[in-house]
Amino acid sequence: MKPLYSVAQIREVERSAPGDLMARAGEAAARLVLELLALRALRAHEAKVLVLAGPGNNGGDAFDVAARLAHGGVRVTVMHLGGSGATSPERDRALQRARASAAAFIEPSPQDIAETAWHLVVDGLFGIGLGRPLAGLAAALVAAVNALTCSVLALDVPSGLDGDTGCVIGPGGTAIEATHTVTFIGDKPGLHTADGRDHAGAVTVSALAIDPALYPTATLHLNEPALFVSHLQPRRHNSHKGSFGNVAVLGGAPGMAGAPILAGRAALHAGAGRVYLCFAGPPLALDAGQPELMCRAAQDFDAAGAVTVAGPGLGTAPAAALLLARTLAADQPLLADADALNLLATDAALHAALAARTAATILTPHPLEAARLLATGIGTVQSDRIAAARGLAQQTRAIVVLKGSGTVIAAPDGRIVINPTGNPALATAGTGDVLAGLTGALLAQGWPAWEAALAAVWLHGIAADELVEDGAGPIGLAAGELIPAIRVALNRLVAAQARR
Ligand SMILES: NC(=O)C1=CN([C@@H]2O[C@H](COP(=O)(O)OP(=O)(O)OC[C@H]3O[C@@H](n4cnc5c(N)ncnc54)[C@H](OP(=O)(O)O)[C@@H]3O)[C@@H](O)[C@H]2O)[C@H](O)CC1
Numbered sequence: 001m002k003p004l005y006s007v008a009q010i011r012e013v014e015r016s017a018p019g020d021l022m023a024r025a026g027e028a029a030a031r032l033v034l035e036l037l038a039l040r041a042l043r044a045h046e047a048k049v050l051v052l053a054g055p056g057n058n059g060g061d062a063f064d065v066a067a068r069l070a071h072g073g074v075r076v077t078v079m080h081l082g083g084s085g086a087t088s089p090e091r092d093r094a095l096q097r098a099r100a101s102a103a104a105f106i107e108p109s110p111q112d113i114a115e116t117a118w119h120l121v122v123d124g125l126f127g128i129g130l131g132r133p134l135a136g137l138a139a140a141l142v143a144a145v146n147a148l149t150c151s152v153l154a155l156d157v158p159s160g161l162d163g164d165t166g167c168v169i170g171p172g173g174t175a176i177e178a179t180h181t182v183t184f185i186g187d188k189p190g191l192h193t194a195d196g197r198d199h200a201g202a203v204t205v206s207a208l209a210i211d212p213a214l215y216p217t218a219t220l221h222l223n224e225p226a227l228f229v230s231h232l233q234p235r236r237h238n239s240h241k242g243s244f245g246n247v248a249v250l251g252g253a254p255g256m257a258g259a260p261i262l263a264g265r266a267a268l269h270a271g272a273g274r275v276y277l278c279f280a281g282p283p284l285a286l287d288a289g290q291p292e293l294m295c296r297a298a299q300d301f302d303a304a305g306a307v308t309v310a311g312p313g314l315g316t317a318p319a320a321a322l323l324l325a326r327t328l329a330a331d332q333p334l335l336a337d338a339d340a341l342n343l344l345a346t347d348a349a350l351h352a353a354l355a356a357r358t359a360a361t362i363l364t365p366h367p368l369e370a371a372r373l374l375a376t377g378i379g380t381v382q383s384d385r386i387a388a389a390r391g392l393a394q395q396t397r398a399i400v401v402l403k404g405s406g407t408v409i410a411a412p413d414g415r416i417v418i419n420p421t422g423n424p425a426l427a428t429a430g431t432g433d434v435l436a437g438l439t440g441a442l443l444a445q446g447w448p449a450w451e452a453a454l455a456a457v458w459l460h461g462i463a464a465d466e467l468v469e470d471g472a473g474p475i476g477l478a479a480g481e482l483i484p485a486i487r488v489a490l491n492r493l494v495a496a497q498a499r500r
Protein backbone atom coordinates (compact mmCIF):
# COMPACT_ATOMS: atom_id res chain seq x y z
CA MET A 1 0.00 0.00 0.00
CA LYS A 2 1.15 3.56 -0.69
CA PRO A 3 -0.39 5.73 2.05
CA LEU A 4 -0.70 9.50 1.81
CA TYR A 5 -0.73 11.64 4.95
CA SER A 6 -2.04 15.15 5.53
CA VAL A 7 0.34 17.84 6.74
CA ALA A 8 -1.41 17.72 10.13
CA GLN A 9 -0.81 13.97 10.35
CA ILE A 10 2.84 14.44 9.40
CA ARG A 11 3.20 17.04 12.15
CA GLU A 12 1.75 14.56 14.64
CA VAL A 13 4.24 11.87 13.63
CA GLU A 14 7.09 14.41 13.66
CA ARG A 15 6.22 15.40 17.22
CA SER A 16 6.12 11.84 18.53
CA ALA A 17 9.16 10.48 16.66
CA PRO A 18 12.43 10.30 18.62
CA GLY A 19 15.89 11.03 17.22
CA ASP A 20 17.46 13.61 14.96
CA LEU A 21 15.00 13.61 12.09
CA MET A 22 16.72 16.52 10.43
CA ALA A 23 20.01 14.65 10.17
CA ARG A 24 18.19 11.64 8.71
CA ALA A 25 16.39 13.92 6.26
CA GLY A 26 19.69 15.49 5.25
CA GLU A 27 21.31 12.09 4.80
CA ALA A 28 18.46 10.81 2.61
CA ALA A 29 18.47 13.94 0.47
CA ALA A 30 22.27 14.03 0.09
CA ARG A 31 22.24 10.41 -1.05
CA LEU A 32 19.66 11.23 -3.69
CA VAL A 33 21.67 14.24 -4.89
CA LEU A 34 24.71 12.01 -5.42
CA GLU A 35 22.58 9.50 -7.31
CA LEU A 36 21.21 12.24 -9.57
CA LEU A 37 24.71 13.60 -10.21
CA ALA A 38 25.99 10.11 -10.99
CA LEU A 39 23.21 9.76 -13.55
CA ARG A 40 24.91 12.69 -15.32
CA ALA A 41 28.29 10.94 -15.06
CA LEU A 42 29.49 13.67 -12.74
CA ARG A 43 32.01 12.92 -10.04
CA ALA A 44 31.51 14.74 -6.74
CA HIS A 45 34.32 17.28 -7.18
CA GLU A 46 33.11 18.17 -10.69
CA ALA A 47 29.61 19.07 -9.56
CA LYS A 48 28.44 22.59 -8.73
CA VAL A 49 25.42 22.34 -6.46
CA LEU A 50 23.37 25.29 -5.20
CA VAL A 51 21.58 24.78 -1.89
CA LEU A 52 18.77 27.24 -1.05
CA ALA A 53 18.06 27.30 2.69
CA GLY A 54 14.99 29.03 4.11
CA PRO A 55 14.20 30.42 7.55
CA GLY A 56 12.59 27.30 9.01
CA ASN A 57 13.36 23.64 9.47
CA ASN A 58 13.14 23.02 5.75
CA GLY A 59 16.18 25.27 5.67
CA GLY A 60 17.65 23.15 8.43
CA ASP A 61 17.33 20.11 6.19
CA ALA A 62 19.08 22.09 3.48
CA PHE A 63 22.02 23.00 5.75
CA ASP A 64 22.43 19.35 6.65
CA VAL A 65 22.44 18.37 2.96
CA ALA A 66 25.00 21.11 2.20
CA ALA A 67 27.37 19.92 4.96
CA ARG A 68 27.16 16.28 3.82
CA LEU A 69 27.72 17.09 0.15
CA ALA A 70 30.62 19.43 0.92
CA HIS A 71 32.25 16.75 3.09
CA GLY A 72 31.82 14.42 0.12
CA GLY A 73 33.78 16.75 -2.12
CA VAL A 74 30.89 18.36 -3.98
CA ARG A 75 31.36 22.07 -4.77
CA VAL A 76 28.47 23.45 -2.69
CA THR A 77 27.18 27.02 -2.63
CA VAL A 78 24.60 27.95 0.01
CA MET A 79 22.15 30.86 -0.27
CA HIS A 80 20.58 31.40 3.16
CA LEU A 81 17.26 33.23 3.14
CA GLY A 82 16.96 34.03 6.84
CA GLY A 83 13.84 35.11 8.61
CA SER A 84 12.86 37.14 11.61
CA GLY A 85 11.36 34.24 13.55
CA ALA A 86 13.09 32.05 16.10
CA THR A 87 14.79 28.96 14.75
CA SER A 88 14.96 25.47 16.25
CA PRO A 89 18.00 23.98 17.98
CA GLU A 90 18.27 21.28 15.29
CA ARG A 91 18.28 23.94 12.60
CA ASP A 92 20.97 25.91 14.45
CA ARG A 93 23.10 22.79 14.70
CA ALA A 94 22.64 22.04 11.01
CA LEU A 95 23.66 25.62 10.18
CA GLN A 96 26.79 25.22 12.28
CA ARG A 97 27.64 22.00 10.45
CA ALA A 98 27.24 23.74 7.10
CA ARG A 99 29.33 26.72 8.19
CA ALA A 100 32.05 24.35 9.42
CA SER A 101 32.10 22.57 6.06
CA ALA A 102 33.69 23.63 2.77
CA ALA A 103 30.34 24.93 1.55
CA ALA A 104 30.52 28.54 0.32
CA PHE A 105 27.85 30.88 1.73
CA ILE A 106 26.83 33.76 -0.55
CA GLU A 107 24.03 36.29 -0.39
CA PRO A 108 20.74 35.07 -1.92
CA SER A 109 20.79 36.47 -5.45
CA PRO A 110 18.48 35.66 -8.36
CA GLN A 111 21.19 37.00 -10.65
CA ASP A 112 23.84 34.62 -9.31
CA ILE A 113 21.34 31.78 -9.73
CA ALA A 114 20.78 32.75 -13.35
CA GLU A 115 24.43 33.39 -14.26
CA THR A 116 26.05 30.24 -12.85
CA ALA A 117 26.19 26.83 -14.54
CA TRP A 118 24.71 24.78 -11.70
CA HIS A 119 24.57 20.99 -12.11
CA LEU A 120 21.78 20.71 -9.54
CA VAL A 121 19.77 22.91 -7.18
CA VAL A 122 18.47 21.79 -3.77
CA ASP A 123 15.27 23.60 -2.76
CA GLY A 124 15.23 23.95 1.00
CA LEU A 125 13.45 27.32 1.16
CA PHE A 126 10.11 26.21 2.57
CA GLY A 127 8.41 22.97 3.42
CA ILE A 128 5.12 22.18 5.13
CA GLY A 129 5.38 25.26 7.34
CA LEU A 130 4.70 27.73 4.56
CA GLY A 131 1.74 29.77 5.65
CA ARG A 132 1.41 32.49 3.06
CA PRO A 133 2.21 33.11 -0.61
CA LEU A 134 5.84 33.58 -1.54
CA ALA A 135 6.72 37.18 -2.36
CA GLY A 136 9.69 39.52 -2.59
CA LEU A 137 13.12 37.94 -2.62
CA ALA A 138 11.75 34.44 -1.99
CA ALA A 139 9.58 34.68 -5.09
CA ALA A 140 12.46 36.11 -7.12
CA LEU A 141 14.72 33.22 -6.12
CA VAL A 142 11.99 30.74 -7.12
CA ALA A 143 11.56 32.41 -10.50
CA ALA A 144 15.31 32.26 -11.12
CA VAL A 145 15.45 28.56 -10.23
CA ASN A 146 12.44 27.80 -12.42
CA ALA A 147 14.26 29.37 -15.38
CA LEU A 148 17.19 26.96 -15.03
CA THR A 149 17.46 23.73 -17.03
CA CYS A 150 19.35 21.62 -14.48
CA SER A 151 17.82 19.14 -12.03
CA VAL A 152 16.04 20.67 -9.05
CA LEU A 153 15.53 18.54 -5.94
CA ALA A 154 12.82 19.86 -3.61
CA LEU A 155 13.16 18.96 0.07
CA ASP A 156 9.88 17.66 1.53
CA VAL A 157 7.63 19.72 -0.76
CA PRO A 158 8.45 22.17 -3.58
CA SER A 159 8.63 25.58 -1.90
CA GLY A 160 5.34 27.39 -2.40
CA LEU A 161 3.19 24.30 -2.89
CA ASP A 162 0.45 23.23 -0.47
CA GLY A 163 1.28 19.69 0.66
CA ASP A 164 -2.40 18.82 1.18
CA THR A 165 -4.13 20.24 -1.89
CA GLY A 166 -1.39 20.45 -4.52
CA CYS A 167 -2.22 24.09 -5.13
CA VAL A 168 0.33 26.89 -5.30
CA ILE A 169 -0.18 28.82 -2.06
CA GLY A 170 -1.79 32.09 -3.06
CA PRO A 171 -3.21 34.43 -3.91
CA GLY A 172 -0.56 35.50 -6.34
CA GLY A 173 1.95 32.98 -5.07
CA THR A 174 4.58 31.02 -6.89
CA ALA A 175 6.27 27.66 -6.36
CA ILE A 176 9.40 25.77 -7.29
CA GLU A 177 9.06 23.52 -10.35
CA ALA A 178 11.22 20.61 -9.23
CA THR A 179 12.36 17.68 -11.34
CA HIS A 180 12.51 15.57 -8.17
CA THR A 181 11.10 15.76 -4.66
CA VAL A 182 12.26 13.80 -1.64
CA THR A 183 9.44 13.99 0.87
CA PHE A 184 10.02 13.15 4.50
CA ILE A 185 8.18 11.08 7.07
CA GLY A 186 5.33 10.23 4.66
CA ASP A 187 4.03 10.89 1.16
CA LYS A 188 1.61 13.79 0.80
CA PRO A 189 -1.50 14.10 -1.40
CA GLY A 190 -0.51 17.57 -2.66
CA LEU A 191 2.48 16.09 -4.49
CA HIS A 192 0.15 14.00 -6.68
CA THR A 193 -2.93 16.08 -7.57
CA ALA A 194 -3.87 19.57 -8.84
CA ASP A 195 -0.56 21.39 -9.60
CA GLY A 196 1.39 18.88 -7.53
CA ARG A 197 2.61 16.70 -10.38
CA ASP A 198 3.83 19.74 -12.34
CA HIS A 199 5.81 21.03 -9.34
CA ALA A 200 7.03 17.89 -7.57
CA GLY A 201 8.41 15.89 -10.48
CA ALA A 202 9.51 12.39 -9.51
CA VAL A 203 8.65 11.81 -5.83
CA THR A 204 10.77 9.73 -3.46
CA VAL A 205 9.47 9.04 0.06
CA SER A 206 11.91 8.83 2.98
CA ALA A 207 10.27 7.62 6.21
CA LEU A 208 13.36 8.65 8.24
CA ALA A 209 13.35 5.23 9.95
CA ILE A 210 10.37 6.24 12.06
CA ASP A 211 8.53 3.38 13.80
CA PRO A 212 5.47 2.55 11.64
CA ALA A 213 3.44 2.23 14.84
CA LEU A 214 3.70 6.00 15.24
CA TYR A 215 1.73 6.60 12.04
CA PRO A 216 -2.06 7.08 12.02
CA THR A 217 -4.29 4.77 9.96
CA ALA A 218 -4.21 6.17 6.45
CA THR A 219 -7.49 6.92 4.64
CA LEU A 220 -5.70 8.30 1.59
CA HIS A 221 -3.65 6.12 -0.75
CA LEU A 222 -1.87 6.35 -4.08
CA ASN A 223 -3.52 4.16 -6.74
CA GLU A 224 -1.65 1.02 -7.79
CA PRO A 225 -2.57 -2.41 -9.20
CA ALA A 226 -2.19 -4.00 -5.75
CA LEU A 227 -5.46 -2.29 -4.79
CA PHE A 228 -7.46 -4.13 -7.47
CA VAL A 229 -5.56 -7.02 -9.06
CA SER A 230 -7.46 -9.55 -6.98
CA HIS A 231 -10.45 -8.87 -9.25
CA LEU A 232 -8.58 -9.54 -12.48
CA GLN A 233 -10.07 -12.69 -13.92
CA PRO A 234 -8.07 -14.92 -16.26
CA ARG A 235 -10.66 -16.30 -18.72
CA ARG A 236 -11.79 -19.89 -18.48
CA HIS A 237 -12.05 -21.86 -21.72
CA ASN A 238 -15.56 -22.86 -20.82
CA SER A 239 -17.10 -19.39 -21.17
CA HIS A 240 -19.37 -17.50 -23.55
CA LYS A 241 -20.25 -13.85 -24.22
CA GLY A 242 -22.89 -13.97 -21.54
CA SER A 243 -20.14 -14.72 -19.04
CA PHE A 244 -18.78 -11.20 -19.36
CA GLY A 245 -21.84 -9.07 -18.98
CA ASN A 246 -23.72 -6.53 -21.02
CA VAL A 247 -23.07 -2.80 -21.26
CA ALA A 248 -25.74 -0.38 -22.46
CA VAL A 249 -24.38 3.04 -23.38
CA LEU A 250 -27.18 5.62 -22.98
CA GLY A 251 -26.38 8.71 -25.02
CA GLY A 252 -26.17 9.83 -28.61
CA ALA A 253 -28.58 12.70 -28.89
CA PRO A 254 -28.84 14.02 -32.48
CA GLY A 255 -25.41 15.08 -33.72
CA MET A 256 -23.57 13.52 -30.79
CA ALA A 257 -23.02 9.93 -31.94
CA GLY A 258 -19.26 10.01 -31.50
CA ALA A 259 -19.34 9.93 -27.70
CA PRO A 260 -21.38 6.72 -27.31
CA ILE A 261 -19.33 5.10 -30.06
CA LEU A 262 -16.10 5.82 -28.15
CA ALA A 263 -17.65 4.59 -24.90
CA GLY A 264 -19.03 1.48 -26.60
CA ARG A 265 -15.77 0.61 -28.32
CA ALA A 266 -13.91 1.05 -25.04
CA ALA A 267 -16.38 -1.25 -23.26
CA LEU A 268 -16.03 -3.88 -25.97
CA HIS A 269 -12.22 -3.82 -25.90
CA ALA A 270 -12.19 -3.92 -22.12
CA GLY A 271 -13.99 -7.24 -22.19
CA ALA A 272 -17.75 -6.71 -21.97
CA GLY A 273 -19.59 -9.65 -23.58
CA ARG A 274 -22.19 -7.56 -25.36
CA VAL A 275 -22.32 -3.78 -25.90
CA TYR A 276 -25.44 -1.86 -26.92
CA LEU A 277 -25.43 1.76 -28.05
CA CYS A 278 -28.80 3.18 -26.95
CA PHE A 279 -29.43 6.43 -28.77
CA ALA A 280 -31.54 9.22 -27.28
CA GLY A 281 -31.94 10.40 -30.88
CA PRO A 282 -32.54 8.31 -34.02
CA PRO A 283 -30.20 5.31 -33.70
CA LEU A 284 -27.39 4.64 -36.15
CA ALA A 285 -27.93 1.51 -38.22
CA LEU A 286 -24.49 0.39 -37.13
CA ASP A 287 -21.03 1.62 -36.17
CA ALA A 288 -19.26 0.69 -39.38
CA GLY A 289 -15.91 0.91 -37.63
CA GLN A 290 -17.04 -1.55 -34.96
CA PRO A 291 -19.99 -3.63 -36.22
CA GLU A 292 -19.90 -5.67 -33.01
CA LEU A 293 -21.70 -2.80 -31.29
CA MET A 294 -25.48 -3.20 -31.38
CA CYS A 295 -27.35 0.05 -32.05
CA ARG A 296 -30.78 0.62 -30.53
CA ALA A 297 -33.28 3.43 -29.89
CA ALA A 298 -32.99 4.10 -26.15
CA GLN A 299 -36.73 4.37 -25.46
CA ASP A 300 -37.28 0.89 -26.98
CA PHE A 301 -34.36 -0.79 -25.16
CA ASP A 302 -34.83 -2.82 -21.98
CA ALA A 303 -31.54 -2.45 -20.14
CA ALA A 304 -32.48 -4.99 -17.45
CA GLY A 305 -29.45 -7.10 -16.60
CA ALA A 306 -27.08 -4.63 -18.22
CA VAL A 307 -24.69 -2.10 -16.73
CA THR A 308 -25.67 1.31 -18.02
CA VAL A 309 -23.07 3.90 -18.98
CA ALA A 310 -25.25 6.99 -19.04
CA GLY A 311 -24.20 10.33 -20.47
CA PRO A 312 -21.92 10.20 -23.52
CA GLY A 313 -23.54 12.68 -25.92
CA LEU A 314 -26.85 12.31 -24.10
CA GLY A 315 -27.70 15.99 -24.19
CA THR A 316 -29.91 17.65 -21.58
CA ALA A 317 -33.26 17.74 -23.38
CA PRO A 318 -36.41 16.69 -21.45
CA ALA A 319 -36.43 13.39 -23.35
CA ALA A 320 -32.90 12.72 -22.08
CA ALA A 321 -34.00 13.46 -18.52
CA LEU A 322 -36.84 10.94 -18.85
CA LEU A 323 -34.43 8.27 -20.10
CA LEU A 324 -32.07 8.98 -17.20
CA ALA A 325 -34.94 8.85 -14.69
CA ARG A 326 -35.90 5.41 -16.00
CA THR A 327 -32.30 4.24 -15.70
CA LEU A 328 -31.90 5.53 -12.15
CA ALA A 329 -35.16 3.88 -11.05
CA ALA A 330 -34.14 0.53 -12.56
CA ASP A 331 -31.48 0.39 -9.82
CA GLN A 332 -29.03 -1.58 -11.95
CA PRO A 333 -25.24 -0.92 -11.83
CA LEU A 334 -24.70 2.51 -13.33
CA LEU A 335 -21.93 4.80 -14.43
CA ALA A 336 -23.01 8.42 -14.92
CA ASP A 337 -20.79 10.74 -16.93
CA ALA A 338 -20.99 13.97 -18.96
CA ASP A 339 -24.58 15.08 -19.67
CA ALA A 340 -26.01 12.58 -17.20
CA LEU A 341 -24.10 14.51 -14.54
CA ASN A 342 -25.30 17.83 -15.91
CA LEU A 343 -28.92 16.59 -15.76
CA LEU A 344 -28.38 15.39 -12.19
CA ALA A 345 -27.00 18.81 -11.27
CA THR A 346 -30.08 20.69 -12.48
CA ASP A 347 -32.94 18.29 -11.75
CA ALA A 348 -33.78 17.75 -8.07
CA ALA A 349 -35.97 14.73 -8.83
CA LEU A 350 -33.11 13.02 -10.63
CA HIS A 351 -30.74 13.93 -7.81
CA ALA A 352 -33.14 12.38 -5.28
CA ALA A 353 -33.50 9.26 -7.44
CA LEU A 354 -29.70 8.96 -7.50
CA ALA A 355 -29.40 9.14 -3.71
CA ALA A 356 -32.15 6.52 -3.34
CA ARG A 357 -30.28 3.91 -5.38
CA THR A 358 -28.77 0.82 -3.82
CA ALA A 359 -27.02 -0.69 -6.86
CA ALA A 360 -23.38 0.10 -7.70
CA THR A 361 -23.11 3.71 -8.86
CA ILE A 362 -20.04 5.53 -10.15
CA LEU A 363 -19.94 9.22 -11.15
CA THR A 364 -17.06 10.44 -13.31
CA PRO A 365 -17.16 14.26 -13.29
CA HIS A 366 -14.48 16.58 -14.56
CA PRO A 367 -14.00 19.61 -12.25
CA LEU A 368 -16.71 21.76 -13.88
CA GLU A 369 -19.28 18.95 -13.75
CA ALA A 370 -18.35 18.40 -10.10
CA ALA A 371 -18.78 22.11 -9.40
CA ARG A 372 -22.27 22.02 -10.89
CA LEU A 373 -23.21 18.95 -8.82
CA LEU A 374 -21.86 20.65 -5.68
CA ALA A 375 -23.53 23.98 -6.60
CA THR A 376 -20.19 25.73 -6.28
CA GLY A 377 -17.48 27.17 -8.53
CA ILE A 378 -14.75 25.24 -10.35
CA GLY A 379 -12.16 27.25 -8.42
CA THR A 380 -13.51 25.87 -5.16
CA VAL A 381 -13.36 22.31 -6.48
CA GLN A 382 -9.81 22.70 -7.76
CA SER A 383 -8.60 24.46 -4.62
CA ASP A 384 -9.22 21.27 -2.65
CA ARG A 385 -9.92 18.34 -4.97
CA ILE A 386 -9.93 15.80 -2.16
CA ALA A 387 -12.56 17.69 -0.17
CA ALA A 388 -14.68 18.13 -3.31
CA ALA A 389 -14.54 14.45 -4.27
CA ARG A 390 -15.16 13.32 -0.70
CA GLY A 391 -18.12 15.71 -0.30
CA LEU A 392 -19.71 14.63 -3.57
CA ALA A 393 -19.32 10.94 -2.70
CA GLN A 394 -20.99 11.48 0.65
CA GLN A 395 -23.77 13.62 -0.84
CA THR A 396 -24.63 11.13 -3.60
CA ARG A 397 -23.60 7.92 -1.80
CA ALA A 398 -21.79 7.00 -5.03
CA ILE A 399 -18.18 6.31 -5.94
CA VAL A 400 -16.85 9.59 -7.36
CA VAL A 401 -14.01 9.85 -9.89
CA LEU A 402 -12.95 13.52 -9.98
CA LYS A 403 -10.90 13.66 -13.16
CA GLY A 404 -7.89 15.88 -13.79
CA SER A 405 -4.16 15.82 -13.08
CA GLY A 406 -4.02 13.33 -10.23
CA THR A 407 -7.59 12.00 -10.56
CA VAL A 408 -9.18 11.62 -7.11
CA ILE A 409 -11.37 8.55 -6.49
CA ALA A 410 -13.62 8.88 -3.43
CA ALA A 411 -15.96 6.43 -1.69
CA PRO A 412 -18.96 7.43 0.47
CA ASP A 413 -17.17 5.93 3.50
CA GLY A 414 -14.35 8.47 3.21
CA ARG A 415 -11.73 6.37 1.44
CA ILE A 416 -9.68 8.43 -1.04
CA VAL A 417 -7.27 7.22 -3.72
CA ILE A 418 -5.22 9.55 -5.94
CA ASN A 419 -4.20 8.18 -9.31
CA PRO A 420 -0.57 8.70 -10.44
CA THR A 421 -0.85 7.52 -14.07
CA GLY A 422 -1.80 9.63 -17.07
CA ASN A 423 -0.51 12.79 -18.64
CA PRO A 424 -1.61 15.87 -20.64
CA ALA A 425 -2.33 13.68 -23.69
CA LEU A 426 -5.64 12.90 -21.95
CA ALA A 427 -6.69 16.55 -22.20
CA THR A 428 -8.54 15.99 -25.48
CA ALA A 429 -12.13 15.34 -26.55
CA GLY A 430 -13.46 11.86 -25.98
CA THR A 431 -11.07 10.53 -23.37
CA GLY A 432 -13.85 10.81 -20.77
CA ASP A 433 -16.13 8.70 -22.97
CA VAL A 434 -13.39 6.07 -23.19
CA LEU A 435 -12.97 6.02 -19.40
CA ALA A 436 -16.73 5.70 -18.94
CA GLY A 437 -16.98 2.73 -21.29
CA LEU A 438 -13.92 1.06 -19.76
CA THR A 439 -15.32 1.43 -16.24
CA GLY A 440 -18.73 0.12 -17.35
CA ALA A 441 -17.07 -2.94 -18.88
CA LEU A 442 -15.38 -3.83 -15.59
CA LEU A 443 -18.69 -3.41 -13.73
CA ALA A 444 -20.35 -5.67 -16.34
CA GLN A 445 -17.68 -8.31 -15.68
CA GLY A 446 -18.60 -8.34 -12.03
CA TRP A 447 -16.02 -5.99 -10.54
CA PRO A 448 -17.11 -4.21 -7.34
CA ALA A 449 -17.67 -0.51 -8.02
CA TRP A 450 -14.68 0.69 -5.95
CA GLU A 451 -12.13 -1.59 -7.60
CA ALA A 452 -13.69 -1.03 -11.03
CA ALA A 453 -13.12 2.71 -10.64
CA LEU A 454 -9.54 2.27 -9.39
CA ALA A 455 -8.59 -0.14 -12.16
CA ALA A 456 -10.25 1.85 -14.94
CA VAL A 457 -8.59 5.13 -13.94
CA TRP A 458 -5.21 3.43 -13.57
CA LEU A 459 -5.48 1.61 -16.95
CA HIS A 460 -6.75 4.75 -18.73
CA GLY A 461 -3.69 6.66 -17.49
CA ILE A 462 -1.12 3.95 -18.08
CA ALA A 463 -2.36 3.56 -21.65
CA ALA A 464 -1.79 7.26 -22.23
CA ASP A 465 1.67 7.02 -20.62
CA GLU A 466 2.68 4.16 -22.91
CA LEU A 467 1.37 5.93 -26.01
CA VAL A 468 3.40 9.03 -25.08
CA GLU A 469 6.49 6.87 -24.55
CA ASP A 470 5.93 5.54 -28.09
CA GLY A 471 5.89 9.11 -29.36
CA ALA A 472 2.13 9.37 -29.98
CA GLY A 473 1.70 12.31 -27.61
CA PRO A 474 1.16 14.20 -25.47
CA ILE A 475 0.32 16.52 -28.36
CA GLY A 476 -2.25 15.13 -30.76
CA LEU A 477 -3.20 11.85 -29.13
CA ALA A 478 -6.78 11.02 -30.15
CA ALA A 479 -9.11 9.44 -27.57
CA GLY A 480 -9.82 6.40 -29.74
CA GLU A 481 -6.11 5.51 -29.77
CA LEU A 482 -6.36 4.81 -26.04
CA ILE A 483 -8.69 1.85 -26.61
CA PRO A 484 -6.25 -0.74 -28.00
CA ALA A 485 -3.59 0.42 -25.55
CA ILE A 486 -6.01 -0.10 -22.66
CA ARG A 487 -6.71 -3.63 -23.89
CA VAL A 488 -2.97 -4.41 -23.97
CA ALA A 489 -2.47 -3.01 -20.46
CA LEU A 490 -5.46 -4.95 -19.08
CA ASN A 491 -4.35 -8.25 -20.59
CA ARG A 492 -0.80 -7.70 -19.38
CA LEU A 493 -2.09 -7.25 -15.83
CA VAL A 494 -4.25 -10.38 -16.12
CA ALA A 495 -1.29 -12.41 -17.43
CA ALA A 496 0.96 -11.17 -14.64
CA GLN A 497 -1.69 -12.02 -12.05
CA ALA A 498 -2.15 -15.48 -13.52
CA ARG A 499 1.60 -16.17 -13.15
CA ARG A 500 1.56 -15.49 -9.39
N1 LIG B 1 10.92 19.53 12.80
C1 LIG B 1 11.64 18.45 12.52
O1 LIG B 1 12.21 17.76 13.32
C2 LIG B 1 11.72 18.09 11.09
C3 LIG B 1 11.31 18.98 10.11
N2 LIG B 1 11.50 18.70 8.81
C4 LIG B 1 11.50 19.77 7.85
O2 LIG B 1 10.90 20.92 8.43
C5 LIG B 1 9.94 21.45 7.54
C6 LIG B 1 8.91 22.21 8.30
O3 LIG B 1 9.64 23.18 8.98
P1 LIG B 1 8.94 24.49 9.53
O4 LIG B 1 9.98 25.27 10.24
O5 LIG B 1 7.72 24.12 10.25
O6 LIG B 1 8.46 25.29 8.27
P2 LIG B 1 9.23 25.68 6.96
O7 LIG B 1 10.67 25.39 7.04
O8 LIG B 1 8.42 25.09 5.87
O9 LIG B 1 9.10 27.29 6.87
C7 LIG B 1 8.36 28.03 7.78
C8 LIG B 1 9.18 29.22 8.07
O10 LIG B 1 9.08 30.07 6.96
C9 LIG B 1 8.49 31.31 7.36
N3 LIG B 1 7.55 31.67 6.32
C10 LIG B 1 6.33 31.13 6.11
N4 LIG B 1 5.80 31.66 4.99
C11 LIG B 1 6.72 32.55 4.53
C12 LIG B 1 6.75 33.38 3.39
N5 LIG B 1 5.73 33.40 2.51
N6 LIG B 1 7.81 34.16 3.17
C13 LIG B 1 8.85 34.13 4.08
N7 LIG B 1 8.89 33.33 5.18
C14 LIG B 1 7.82 32.55 5.36
C15 LIG B 1 7.83 31.05 8.67
O11 LIG B 1 7.81 32.25 9.40
P3 LIG B 1 6.40 32.77 9.97
O12 LIG B 1 6.51 34.24 9.89
O13 LIG B 1 5.30 32.21 9.11
O14 LIG B 1 6.41 32.21 11.36
C16 LIG B 1 8.74 29.99 9.27
O15 LIG B 1 9.87 30.64 9.79
C17 LIG B 1 9.46 20.28 6.79
O16 LIG B 1 8.87 20.63 5.57
C18 LIG B 1 10.71 19.47 6.62
O17 LIG B 1 11.45 19.90 5.52
C19 LIG B 1 12.21 17.44 8.49
O18 LIG B 1 11.96 16.95 7.27
C20 LIG B 1 11.82 16.37 9.46
C21 LIG B 1 12.23 16.75 10.81
Ligand SMILES: [K+]
Pocket residue numbers: 058123124125126127154155156157158159
Ligand atom coordinates in the same frame (compact mmCIF):
# COMPACT_ATOMS: atom_id res chain seq x y z
K1 LIG C 1 11.27 22.83 -0.15
